[in-house]
Amino acid sequence: MxxxxxxxxxxxxxxxxxxxxxxxxxxxxxxxxxxxxxxxxxxxxxxxxxxxxxxxxxxxxxxxxxxxxxxxxxxxxxxxxxxxxxxxxxxxxxxxxxxxxxxxxxxxxxxxxxxxxxxxxxxxxxxxxxxxxxxxxxxxxxxxxxxxxxxxxxxxxxxxxxxxxxxxxxxxxxxxxxxxxxxxxxxxxxxxxxxxxxxxxxxxxxxxxxxxxxxxxxxxxxxxxxxNSFSVDRMRFMGHVMLNRMVVIPELKTGYIYITAKDRKSFNEQFGDTENFVNIPLGIKGIIFSAIFIERDNFIKISFRSKGSFNVNKFSAAHFNGGGHINAAGGESHVSLHETTEKFVSILQTYSEELKNYEY
Ligand SMILES: [Mn+2]
CATH class of the missing domain: 3.90.1640.10 (inorganic pyrophosphatase (n-terminal core))
Incomplete structure (x- = not known):
């Protein structure tokens, strides 16, 4: 050699x-x-x-x-x-x-x-x-x-x-x-x-x-x-999230998920259980931007994902005290879960031209 x-x-x-x-x-x-x-x-x-x-x-x-x-x-x-x-x-x-x-x-x-x-x-x-x-x-x-x-x-x-x-x-x-x-x-x-x-x-x-x-x-x-190593609780948690906690805004090519502290408790959340939930909305045809908001003990933990050139690193740095890569970034918020998702939806409007015209 x-x-x-x-x-x-x-x-x-x-x-x-x-x-x-x-x-x-x-x-x-x-x-x-x-x-x-x-x-x-x-x-x-x-x-x-x-x-x-x-x-x-x-x-x-x-x-x-x-x-x-x-x-x-x-x-x-x-x-x-x-x-x-x-x-x-x-x-x-x-x-x-x-x-x-x-x-x-x-x-x-x-x-x-x-x-x-x-x-x-x-x-x-x-x-x-x-x-x-x-x-x-x-x-x-x-x-x-x-x-x-x-x-x-x-x-x-x-x-x-x-x-x-x-x-x-x-x-x-x-x-x-x-x-x-x-x-x-x-x-x-x-x-x-x-x-x-x-x-x-x-x-x-x-x-x-x-x-x-x-x-x-x-x-x-x-x-x-x-x-292929999920617990039964985690599988059912994912089902609950997809059915009850996912919001899709097709005209803005965006989907997001929110998870309350109560959800985490009901499904006996273990460390890592919410790991890939943020990617779920990207599985929907036409969705290029997704976010997840998780109510943690003292703050709202946020993750963003995107397809193509929509830069979630910049998005998070500008609005949610975070950063990461172009297509994957983290962030956080220190207001309530409800206020955080409302803030997200209103910020989204300022990206509406970019998102509407986005081709992927
Ligand atoms: Mn890495």
Whole structure:
């Protein structure tokens, strides 16, 4: 097998991070890995498949390289990821442990994955920022903040997991890449693209999937473990949401869902249960913009999704204190659920020309 130190330039066509900078950061990263004894990997809070998959994929190769590695998650992660190799090694912080001053003590290298701002690790951000460890951020969200020594960030990747794969591929870590690491990273890639239904039009994504399959990923089993693992309560919750909590505004090509605190209780909501509800309205012919408003304990949690060029990252930043990607963004509101949905509908009117004339 030919050992390539860096990826050929042609593979980095269409990337948003300049080739030279990418290779430079990669080299620094590799040097730091070699120098470090203790390495900690941190996903964002409420980590999703990409955050956990990326963290585990990296954890596995670093462990095999002989490093003392730990994954510290700011909060719990969804049950549908609890079959992943080594997931039982993840240290999950809670209310009691998140303020533990020793969490990043004696760490040489701190690696943040799948987030672009310190606020995404809110409960431990001060300890992360204050740690004397060398810091690296690996991410694919737009406009990353500058809070690490190395920033490997490129929005052209489907997922952080795809980017982690290329970092492994182009460094000394390649030797240690195995089916466990590939399975974790594939899970990140698959979940961040809705199983290749969005955010996956770059041919490189499929090149990477091919390499992961060569390494031993069972893609059918991975799909089944992640997507066919709902509780009966969650299935009935989805039925209730589709029947009673979905509002469709066909002339504005928009649909939205609202969920009350009482709904969550009635259906015995578990962490992650509402994960994909936001995509439901996009399954209706002609709908290109969808939103979900969930009444949480102290605020309304919001997610937006769109098809094509309608930019929900900008929409959320402008009106709902949030952000994310062009086609997927989060947000929040601190007025009641009813006031929030009313505000949304009235803001929607100001986009009526754009939405009415939108072709997809
Ligand atoms: Mn991601």
């Amino acid at each position: 030919i050992f390539t130190v860096f990826l050929p330039v042609y593979l980095r066509n269409n990337k948003t991070m300049p080739v030279n900078k990418f290779q430079h950061e990669l080299k620094l990263f590799e040097e730091r890995v070699q120098l470090s004894k203790k390495i900690v990997i941190v996903p964002h809070f409420n980590p999703d498949g990409d955050a956990i998959g990326s963290a585990l994929g990296l954890y596995i190769v670093l462990k095999k390289l002989g490093k003392n590695v730990e994954i510290i998650s700011p909060t719990i992660y969804p049950d549908f990821l609890k079959w992943l190799p080594y997931n039982n090694k993840i240290r999950v912080l809670g209310k009691k442990t998140e303020s533990d001053p020793s969490i990043f003590q004696d760490v040489d290298l701190l690696i943040g994955v799948d987030f672009n701002a310190l606020s995404r690790i809110d409960n431990i951000k001060d300890r992360f920022a204050g740690s004397s460890a060398f810091k690296v951020l690996i991410d694919h969200h737009p406009n990353p903040e500058n809070f690490t020594d190395i920033l490997i960030s490129d929005t052209s990747y489907s997922s952080t997991a795809e980017l982690v794969f290329e970092i492994i591929e182009a460094t000394l870590l390649k030797k240690y890449f195995d089916s466990d690491s590939a399975t974790a990273l594939y899970t990140g890639l698959m979940t961040d693209t809705g199983s290749f239904s969005f955010n996956s039009s770059n041919p490189n994504t499929f090149r990477v999937v091919g390499e992961m399959m060569k390494a031993g990923v069972d893609k059918d089993k991975t799909y089944d473990k992640v997507y």
